Amino acid sequence: MADSLSTFSTTPRYAVRRVIAKQYCVAAVMQQGSAYQVLRVLDLRDERVKVLKAVSRTLVDDAVIARNLAWLGRARKENSRHFTMLAHFYAPADWFMVFDMPGYTLQNLLKDSELLPLPSRQIREIIAQIIAALSDLHKRGLVHLNVSPASIEILDRSTIVESVYRGKGRFEDKTMLKCARIRLVFFGDAGICDDELVGVDSYRAPEIVLVSDEGMGTSFRSDIFSVGCIFWEMLKGRPMFAACEGQGCYVKAKVHMFVVVLGEFPVDMVAHVRFLHEGIFKGRTSAELMGRGDLPNVVLDFLDSAESLQESVDDQDVLDVLEYLTKLAPLDRSSLEDVLEYRYFEDQSDL
Numbered sequence: 001m002a003d004s005l006s007t008f009s010t011t012p013r014y015a016v017r018r019v020i021a022k023q024y025c026v027a028a029v030m031q032q033g034s035a036y037q038v039l040r041v042l043d044l045r046d047e048r049v050k051v052l053k054a055v056s057r058t059l060v061d062d063a064v065i066a067r068n069l070a071w072l073g074r075a076r077k078e079n080s081r082h083f084t085m086l087a088h089f090y091a092p093a094d095w096f097m098v099f100d101m102p103g104y105t106l107q108n109l110l111k112d113s114e115l116l117p118l119p120s121r122q123i124r125e126i127i128a129q130i131i132a133a134l135s136d137l138h139k140r141g142l143v144h145l146n147v148s149p150a151s152i153e154i155l156d157r158s159t160i161v162e163s164v165y166r167g168k169g170r171f172e173d174k175t176m177l178k179c180a181r182i183r184l185v186f187f188g189d190a191g192i193c194d195d196e197l198v199g200v201d202s203y204r205a206p207e208i209v210l211v212s213d214e215g216m217g218t219s220f221r222s223d224i225f226s227v228g229c230i231f232w233e234m235l236k237g238r239p240m241f242a243a244c245e246g247q248g249c250y251v252k253a254k255v256h257m258f259v260v261v262l263g264e265f266p267v268d269m270v271a272h273v274r275f276l277h278e279g280i281f282k283g284r285t286s287a288e289l290m291g292r293g294d295l296p297n298v299v300l301d302f303l304d305s306a307e308s309l310q311e312s313v314d315d316q317d318v319l320d321v322l323e324y325l326t327k328l329a330p331l332d333r334s335s336l337e338d339v340l341e342y343r344y345f346e347d348q349s350d351l
Contacts, residue, residue: 012037012054012094019044020096021089024052031146033198035059036191040101050086051099055191058093065095068188071140072097081133082184083153095190102185104157106230107149114175115159116237122180123234126152128345130227133184135336138220143189145208147226148200149233151185202239203229206265207330209254210273221330228325235318240326242302251277253299256292258328260306266329317344 014037018026024041027049031038035056043050055065072085087098106126109115118126130152137144144151158178163171192198199208205225232240241257244250255273259265265273270287273280282288292303309326313319321344327333339345 012056014039014054020052020054024050024098026052033192033196035193038187049101051101051187053097053099053187053191055095055097055188056093057090057095060191062095065190068142068190069095069097071142072186072188081129081136081182083186085188097188099187102150102153104154105150105185106152106154106182106234109154109177110149110233110237115177118234119164119174119176122177123231124345125180126182126234127227127231128340129180129182130184130230131336131340133182134220134223134227137184137186138223138336142186143192143220144184144186144223144226145189145192145198146200147223147230148203149230150200152230153183153185155179155181155183197245199226201243201245202241204254205330206254206258206269206328209251210269210276219330220336221333224325224333224336225327225330227336228322231322231325236312242298244296244299247296247298249294249296252280252290252292253295255280256289256295256303257299257306259289260303261309262326262328263308269329317342320344 012035013032014020014026014029016026016028020026020041023044024039025044026039026041028040029037030040030051037054039052039054041050041052042048057065069085069088072083073088074084076082076084083099083102085097085099089096109118130147134144134147154177156177156179159175160178161173161175164174166172197204197208197211199205199222203226205222207219208222229240240261241254244253247253251273255265264287267287270281274284279290282290292300295303309322310319313322321339321342324339324342325333
């Protein structure tokens with residue numbers, strides 16, 4: 001049975017060192033929006049670090065929260081690809097959900113020089129599992145909106161050494177993960193608003209960057225774009241786009257990066273961007289971008305060295321998947337399940 005608290009607030013705002021329900025001491029704020037917070041906490045009863053999500057009952061309907069609770073608390077099979085909620089409780093103003101703290105993630109893996117570059121077969125295994133896990137969410141009407149390497153947990157950090165053929169009769173010892181099984185870190189979508197800048201900068205879909213309540217909000221299609229960015233990073237060892245949030249001219253900087261890597265925006269999106277944001281495109285009808293002189297240095301450096309998707313990827317099967325996942329127009333990204341039918345996922349030559 002859920003426990004009750006006596007605190008009241010319009011939106012959940014729990015500061016570091018605050019103790020919630022006489023049990024959870026806040027160590028850090030991991031994410032937050034107008035109607036929710038994701039907190040790293042210390043459970044004072046078992047002295048384990050956990051994740052606590054606080055959702056405002058004032059701003060989020062209880063029915064939405066109940067839907068999240070039903071799915072997050074569902075018993076998982078041994079091979080489940082999703083996080084499981086450990087407990088939940090409520091106050092008059094907020095509902096709280098408790099989770100384990102993610103362990104070793106894809107973000108950690110992509111920084112481990114001993115394990116890079118990742119073997120082709122493990123890239124395929126990991127991206128296929130991510131797609132399957134997110135597809136399961138989408139079928140149930142849930143969206144993630146924070147898909148990034150940090151939200152992909154690697155379940156087994158054990159490594160092995162294999163002899164890898166490098167061509168011309170030469171073999172080389174390669175350290176790699178013993179098992180590439182993953183679990184999707186997901187704390188529910190309750191409290192996430194479609195007019196907020198959600199997610200991690202380098203993995204945000206264009207419609208999130210250009211967010212509005214005028215028809216280009218977030219949806220499951222935003223998750224699809226993020227998967228494409230993760231796929232690219234596993235292949236190339238670097239993010240698809242430079243992070244530039246908080247450095248000025250944010251929307252303009254992101255649009256420039258989208259265009260240089262993925263090509264020009266569709267005509268209807270150009271019109272939408274022009275309506276919402278000044279100083280992005282020249283004139284009233286042109287799709288030509290304004291000059292980039294006022295962009296931050298990190299973006300200018302990226303633009304000077306960036307290549308288009310087609311220039312960067314030689315393997316046509318890989319390119320087909322990347323192009324599908326990273327279409328600029330959200331309506332062109334129809335379903336994650338569809339991409340599993342692509343030839344890339346049928347090719348087992350590198351296993």
